[in-house]
Structures are given as C-alpha cells and as structure tokens.
Amino acid sequence: MIEVSQLTKKYGDHVAIDSLNFTVKKGEVVGFLGPNGAGKSTTMKIITGFMAPSSGAAQIAGYDVFENPIEVKRRIGYLPETPPVYLDMNVEEYLSYVAELKGVEKERRLQLVNRAVEKTNLGQVRRRLIHNLSKGFKQRVGIAQALVSDPEVLILDEPTVGLDPKQVAEIRDLIKELRGQHTIILSTHILPEVQATCERIIIIHRGKIVAQDSLANLSALQSGGRKVHLKVRKSAAELGAKLKGIRGIQKVVSGATPQDWELDTESDDEIVETVAREIIAGGYGLLEIGSVKADLEDIFLKLTYGDSSPNGSGQRMEVHA
Ligand SMILES: Nc1ncnc2c1ncn2[C@@H]1O[C@H](COP(=O)(O)OP(=O)(O)O)[C@@H](O)[C@H]1O
Numbered sequence: 001m002i003e004v005s006q007l008t009k010k011y012g013d014h015v016a017i018d019s020l021n022f023t024v025k026k027g028e029v030v031g032f033l034g035p036n037g038a039g040k041s042t043t044m045k046i047i048t049g050f051m052a053p054s055s056g057a058a059q060i061a062g063y064d065v066f067e068n069p070i071e072v073k074r075r076i077g078y079l080p081e082t083p084p085v086y087l088d089m090n091v092e093e094y095l096s097y098v099a100e101l102k103g104v105e106k107e108r109r110l111q112l113v114n115r116a117v118e119k120t121n122l123g124q125v126r127r128r129l130i131h132n133l134s135k136g137f138k139q140r141v142g143i144a145q146a147l148v149s150d151p152e153v154l155i156l157d158e159p160t161v162g163l164d165p166k167q168v169a170e171i172r173d174l175i176k177e178l179r180g181q182h183t184i185i186l187s188t189h190i191l192p193e194v195q196a197t198c199e200r201i202i203i204i205h206r207g208k209i210v211a212q213d214s215l216a217n218l219s220a221l222q223s224g225g226r227k228v229h230l231k232v233r234k235s236a237a238e239l240g241a242k243l244k245g246i247r248g249i250q251k252v253v254s255g256a257t258p259q260d261w262e263l264d265t266e267s268d269d270e271i272v273e274t275v276a277r278e279i280i281a282g283g284y285g286l287l288e289i290g291s292v293k294a295d296l297e298d299i300f301l302k303l304t305y306g307d308s309s310p311n312g313s314g315q316r317m318e319v320h321a
C-alpha cells in the first residue's frame, strides 16, 4: 500500500532524511518512532504529497506521490503536526468543507461527517466554533478531518502530542478501533504510544532508519538481554575494558560514582556469575551485583541516544574498549 525507496530530503546542506526504504502493507498499523528532529514529520509531508523530496520516491496504492498527487490525496487522510483547522467555522461545517475538498459527493457528505464526528467523540461540540474548543477537542477535530473522506490510508503526525493522559487514552482507543479499516502510519517520540497501538515499528534516528520490525520481534529480540549493575570497592580505569572483554557484554557504562558500573548484555543469568567471578578474581572488591531484564525502552534508548553526544548526558559515559 505504501512504498518508500531511497527517500532523501535536504534542507540546504542539512540532510533531514537519508535514503529511507520501507513498505507498509494494506491494513497494517505502523509506528514511526524517533526523538524530536529525527525526520518523522519530513517523511510524512513527503509521502502525503505536501513536500517534494530531494531524491527517491514514494508510492501510495501504486501511485507516485509526485506524478499523481491528486490520486494520492484522495486516498489519504493526513493529520499534520500543526493541524490546519479553520477556527471561525463550526466543527460540522469544517468537516463538511474538508469532505468537499476531498471530492466526496454531496449525498455522502453528511453521512461521512456523522461517522467522523461519532468516531472522534465530537457530538457534543459539533455546532461549536473550532476557535472556542480546548486543545484536546481541536486535536480530535484534526483527526476527524483526516478521517472524514474515509480514506484507505491514515497518516497521523504525533496524534497525541500535547494532550492530557485521559485524552491520550481516548485517542489510543480510537486508533485501535480504526485498525483493520485503514492502513495507518502514526509518528511519535514516545515509546508507550507505539506499544499501545502499533503492530510494527520503524525507529528513525537522525534521518536514518535504525530498526524496523514487529513489536513482538523487537521485544523478543531483547527478552534474553539483561542489564547488570554492580558496585566495587576499588575503582580502576582498566575494569571497564576488562568488563567489555567478557563475552556477551555489549556495552559498559560507568555509573553515578566511580565505583558503580552498568552493563548491557545479550545473555541470561550466567553472565551475572561470570562478571562476579572476574571481579573477585581481579581483586576489585565486589560490593553489589544485580540484574534486570532489558525492555523495549532500552533498545529504543540504545538505538537513538546511545551515540547522541560524545560525553553522554554528563553522568553516564560509555567505555570503548
Ligand atoms: N523547513 C525546514 N527547514 C530547515 N530544516 C528543517 C525544516 N523542517 C525540519 N528541519 C530539520 O530537519 C530535521 C528533521 O525534522 P522533522 O522532520 O521535523 O523531525 P521530527 O518530526 O522527527 O521531529 C530536523 O533537524 C529539523 O530541524
């Protein structure tokens, strides 16, 4: 349904997205996950035909977004990062206007407006001016306008940004409800968002795709991994390199004090025993050791923040052995 190949966008010299390749099948709900500035909105503006790429191509339902923008827009409902809501119209008028722009015939318009109003729970405000609505309601109007032409594809750019927890929960429920009726791509910089609503995740960082897989696979990939934290009596610089040399340890990070260390591992409980043995044998004075299972949040952080600055946040520093 959606095919993106070698998609690249430069703003001047700045490469916002760099050779992205991905596909989304009909009926899938895909989460576009990445920190602010990763390139999510840029990608969405291009695949909805609102902006030209510097190079590469995108197709929706077989139509190239540049050669056939009209065919593409007819099949897409798009919630941009700043929804273009006409503040001096009431909700119903606005939705009907959007439906008209999208080429919905007059006879079907009222029915589709009613459906969008119902799905987004806008019944109580349907005759109110958009200008007078709260942020949460305005966001729902933005989603309603994306839905109103009953498009095959929904592209939602950070649909829950700026909403309170109750409103976030409502939007998540709505997205779950729309599953199966539309092919959906939504973007977010918050992991729980994709965990709650998406079957597949594309993680994007600094304009590049760093991982894409089903939520189940990404979680399983990780489920063997453990984070080990330990405290030693004697701090010694070479301990970092020594730990890094142990098989199964992927990353060694110095902790809050020079005595504390944190290790990312890909192995199971055995690694804890091995680490303990090494420390005792080396005479570092083992004070504490413990481990927790790594979760999806750890992979996300590792993929997107692991290399973000040479000195980390100032308190955690990666040791390169
Ligand atoms: N109109 C623009 N002009 C110049 N740089 C831009 C413009 N829009 C976005 N950028 C830059 O491109 C990168 C990707 O931005 P964006 O796609 O908005 O990321 P995201 O939606 O993931 O936060 C960022 O570094 C951002 O500063």
Ligand SMILES: [Mg+2]
Residues within 6 Å of the ligand: 037, 040, 041, 042, 081, 157, 158
């Ligand atoms: Mg954005």
